[in-house]
Amino acid sequence: MATNPAVKTTTKPLSKLKEEICDIGRRIYNKGFAAGNDGNISFRLGPNEVLCTPTMVSKGFMKPSDLCIVDMEGNQIAGERKRSSEILLHLTIMKERPDVNSVVHCHPPHATAFAVAREPIPQCVLPEVEVFLGDIPITKYETPGGQKFADTVKPYVKTANVLILANHGTVSFGETVEKAYWWTEILDAYCRILMLSRDLGRVTYLTKQETKELLDLKQKWGYSDPRLDKGMENCDICANDVFRSSWGNAGVTRKAFDAPPPMGADPQRAAAAPAAVAPPAIDYDVLVKAVTEQVCRELGIGAA
Ligand SMILES: [Zn+2]
Numbered sequence: 001m002a003t004n005p006a007v008k009t010t011t012k013p014l015s016k017l018k019e020e021i022c023d024i025g026r027r028i029y030n031k032g033f034a035a036g037n038d039g040n041i042s043f044r045l046g047p048n049e050v051l052c053t054p055t056m057v058s059k060g061f062m063k064p065s066d067l068c069i070v071d072m073e074g075n076q077i078a079g080e081r082k083r084s085s086e087i088l089l090h091l092t093i094m095k096e097r098p099d100v101n102s103v104v105h106c107h108p109p110h111a112t113a114f115a116v117a118r119e120p121i122p123q124c125v126l127p128e129v130e131v132f133l134g135d136i137p138i139t140k141y142e143t144p145g146g147q148k149f150a151d152t153v154k155p156y157v158k159t160a161n162v163l164i165l166a167n168h169g170t171v172s173f174g175e176t177v178e179k180a181y182w183w184t185e186i187l188d189a190y191c192r193i194l195m196l197s198r199d200l201g202r203v204t205y206l207t208k209q210e211t212k213e214l215l216d217l218k219q220k221w222g223y224s225d226p227r228l229d230k231g232m233e234n235c236d237i238c239a240n241d242v243f244r245s246s247w248g249n250a251g252v253t254r255k256a257f258d259a260p261p262p263m264g265a266d267p268q269r270a271a272a273a274p275a276a277v278a279p280p281a282i283d284y285d286v287l288v289k290a291v292t293e294q295v296c297r298e299l300g301i302g303a304a
Helices: 014-030 087-096 109-117 127-132 147-153 177-200 208-220 244-250 284-299
Strands: 040-046 049-052 068-070 076-078 102-106 162-165 169-174
Touching: 014 040, 014 049, 014 102, 014 177, 040 087, 040 177, 049 087, 087 102, 087 147, 087 169, 102 177, 109 162, 109 169, 109 177, 127 177, 127 208, 147 162, 162 177, 169 177
Parallel strands: none
Antiparallel strands: 040 049, 040 102, 049 068, 068 076, 102 169, 162 169
16 A cells, blocks of 8 residues: 555554553553453554554453554454454544554543433533543444444544544544543543533533633644634534534434533623522633643643
8 A cells, every 4th residue: 555654653662562552451441441351452553554452352451462463454464362343443543644643442431421322522611621622523323343333433533633432432542552542531531520510510611711712722832623723703612613513413412411601792601500609719820720731741741
């Protein structure tokens, strides 16, 4: 096959990459994101070589010698164990995104609950989620395993780094195994916080101005966001505007969370449920700065 010049190959030794995949396997298993033998992880070694996890092995107990190598069509070219049955999902994402070297697929319970409920993920709630995740699409359901299932990610794969797979789980991707996994962990924590705060009786949304500040920060750091590309014009930014046109096709409707109030006309803080008491005064400038600095420290990137 033709070599895509945009694909960056790694200089890391194969043994180190295998250890990194086993390490992320332990993390997804220990977090409860991959019950039994669920989940799969891959890393692009070169233009036509992808390292991947085997089928029928717990991701919490993998050894480097368990891993397989496939070509970009999914044919196994190395490894004792049989490659993951979901490798076509990984390869489809890598073909669409030359910048992506690693894909992580698993079934984190809170994000998967949204996948089963077909409930869109509310936005404009947590600063770091706004900056690092953006809008999260839910794909159309297909029986897992084949190319038809893998193709369900295609409409979204260029505008998001983590997707929810209807009635199934999540898939996230990035330049390294660590970064590919990172989106999944942030998304599941966010889904859990949304469910807990809703159970407490109120989800408070950031105002349009507060969200715009976060998107400006995101742009300053070099992260793209479709909402910024659209100039936020005629866009009720807190209402999943980016992927809303796909909801009908995927059977997604808003039920568990109220629609955020329209933000264009009312600059006041918007609350989805009636507030019995005034929300606590939060200095969002201080909060955003603290949260983003901590995340950047952990990622090893400058926030200044
Ligand atoms: Zn799965």
